[in-house]
Amino acid sequence: MNNDHLNRRQFMVRSAKAGASILAACSIGYWFYDHAGPRPLSEDTTAVQIPDFSMPELGQRMSIVKGGNRSETLQLALKSIGGIEAFIKKGDRVLLKVNAAFASPPILSATTHPDMVTAITHLCLKAGAAEVTVTDNPINDPASCFRLTGIEQAARSAGANVLFPQKELFKSFTLPEAQLIRNWPVLYEPLNRINKVIGTAPVKDHHRSGASMIMKNWYGFLGGRRNIFHQDIHTIIKELAMMVQPTLVVLDGTTTMMRNGPTGGSLSDLKETRTMIAGTDQVAADAFGATLLDKTVDELAFIKKAEAMRLGTADFQSLNPVRESTS
């Protein structure tokens, strides 16, 4: 085409094309026009709820069994409070919350003993549970923690699933009436797909809070920068106990970490206390656990706080715990 001889027809065509382009550009501009600009960060409003897993119809039950063999003391402790069948029904999906916080071997008692995992899983499956899931969000590398503590191996060979704390399993959660657990990532998916929760933890010294037992063990449901809660440790433990109302708790006081907790690291930090505690009241279980650490409830503010919230009683004697011995 020769520009010297631009005819009318060509001029019209060209103008039409130019007009269409201008129109398209303007429409796109208008379409994406944003008058207000970005807004400040809004609170996450996803409303997820964690159900109450406790079985109030069973009442408050507690047993304290002396003995050195975890499998035996656990069986007797559960038998004394009505047997696992009272808690786990046929077809139940059970979440076993262990303490797998550190990548250290079972002999150091910094984590839930694999025998506990084996025994509880076997009992649940025997009672007819459809599945048992073992989980925790450890402090050290999750894969190393589950492997070195022996929990992964024990769980798999007993027939339980092990759920690693992958990012997609967490959901932002707000605990009603809580100060701290607000819009906080919580290991929610495992809690969502089950209907019974069993908490099990060893008895350990903890320099900041005084002790790490059942209630402190729910820390492993938190994600994100949970360390920040150490600034108000007693309140966060209380709120964790508010967040998780378990079906059953088993506090393993076979070996107690008396000092250097919660990591330990040496056999000299440990004491054979030969006690297994099972029950429905997590506050009472922790209150008894304090005695194994030679501590009083007065020294552990989180127990008092939990009691004040009516999550259980610090006066475990009032529950008339069944006392037994395997030896």
Next chain:
Amino acid sequence: MLKIGVRILGDRNGCLQLKNIVMNIITTRRICQIFFFILFLWFCLVATLGERWWQLRGWPVNWIIQLDPLVGLGILLTTRTLYAGLLWGLATLVLTIILGRFFCGWLCPFGSIHQFVGYLAKRKKSIKTKLKLNRYHSAQSVKYWILVFLLTIAVAELAVDAIRLPRSTPMGFAAMMALGLAAVIVLVIRQIKFNVKKTIAAILTLSVCWVLISFLFYADWRPVASLQIGLLDPIPLVYRSINLIVLPLIDQTALMASSSPRLYAGPWLIASIFIMSVILNLIRPRFYCRFVCPLGALFAVLGRFALWRIGKTREECTDCHLCEKNCEGACQPTAQIRIAECVLCLNCIDDCHHGLMGYHTAPSAGGEIVSPDLSRREFLVSAASGVAVIPVLRIGGVPGPNWNARMVRPPGSLPEEQFLSRCIKCGQCMRICPTNVIHPAGLAAGLEGLWTPVLNFRIGTSGCQHNCIACGNLCPTAAIRPISLEERQGINRYAGQGPIKIGAAFIDRGRCLPWAMDRPCIVCQENCPVSPKAIFTRTLFNTIRVHRPLIVKNADATRIEFESDALEQGRYSTGDYFCVIAGSPDPGPRRIIANTAGSLTVDRGLPFEQPPESKNSVAIQIRLQQPYVDPKLCIGCGVCEHECPVRGKRAIRVTAENESRARQHALTLQG
């Protein structure tokens, strides 16, 4: 005419037969390349801690590195030893001497990438363009400069020792010189003609000069062995690129190549070099192999005596140049073939329509250029620059008095100079580390330390775990020693020497919450994995700021009411706050369990024996446990730094102070 026709026909038949066989050889080469490439990828993938079949188990994940004779040679030069599996390099070396550069054309995973990308780039180009792309280029000698440069960096210390020979072993030196003179005498006796005077003069001059310059160096000459071949050696390069760039990219998808998604500090340079070397294939096929690769250069030198070579069977041919159409090495098989450049792709055998190309013991009928294209001047310049590198770099005092304390090396790492004489920057330790705490260093350890492993406690799933010794047991060159768990933790046999320390933690009191901001925390103390804990606390009660004075209105044993509403509702009920009465004979702090704006309640377990009187002044105190580090117990694992809730610049940080591998970095007296 008929006769000629028949001959051509006969030739053609012959050709076809030969071609069928050769097709199989090309296919075999491709299968071999694919096999080794997949094997290489598999080894990268399974370098993950665990016992499943797709995890480390017993896979020989270092085998391809060990097959690389440049790694073995480099370490032989710097350390005068050949660590364990590096002996495999000898197998490659022997085969290269027999067969030529088979490694380049048949095995090298990096070479296979280049060949494939090069094929994609030129596949639709005309034969004329292909011939142009595959013509020999004089810059192909650059790779020899690089090889000489990198090897002479490694050889510097050996050279100094050789120079010191007359002083370190005078008898040996004298014997050597005597042997030279004896050789002259023998030659004279046997009446072989040569310039006797000149030879004797040369031997004597050499001896005198050698003795003189031997005085230049002291016996305790600072070691200058440093291994830098890993910068460009294709095997460490491709391992590093896959381990630290490609697999972490895959981790971000649903495929998940690692146990948890990986991050590696400073990926840009590693990625740029890898991507650049792949893209350069668009300019010329196998650009890296032809112009850069020091390993190829080493094979070229070794292959000069190869028993079998590529070449023409007859000198006269049609000069169609088709044999150069797909020539990977650009070794000009048409004319005088450059044996040093031939990577044994065997494409020329396939492409020659007349069946003239072969792989045989006889030299090419078209003539051969056996030696690499490297002049004496080029060699000397490269060698001199190589020798100078480390002495020049170490003028900066790294390693030495100007060492960078942020360079925390993995447990079992050798002392820095020895470490640098072994590390090939392959990234295997970074890949295997289960907590993703080992990272490639940038320039923090000096230019020499580029891409060597350094611990970064901000990244990863934990600090350096107390129960892990994976890195040292995987390191192909023992730059990180294969230590046992007992040695790492200092137990049983190693109880006497204590645990291996890689550094020490320091508390930044200006950033630490209990030290600077009246907030309880001690997450570091909680997570310290050693027993007894290296981090301990001292408790103190700090009076906190209240905006109005707290004057008692009335009080009983557990409850105080104030004259004004000075307090924030519920703020002091956390269990960490206490109250004390100024000037009271009952000074002990009482734990506050509840407070309103104008009152507070203390724990019933410990009530006031004498409740404060009205008009008394009350102070609220916070109980703080302030962390301290015991340098005797701290192993520098960095779990504390990893967990510290001050997320920006951590309030507790590990530096390489007190590391076991360097006594000159000790922080405290022994014991």
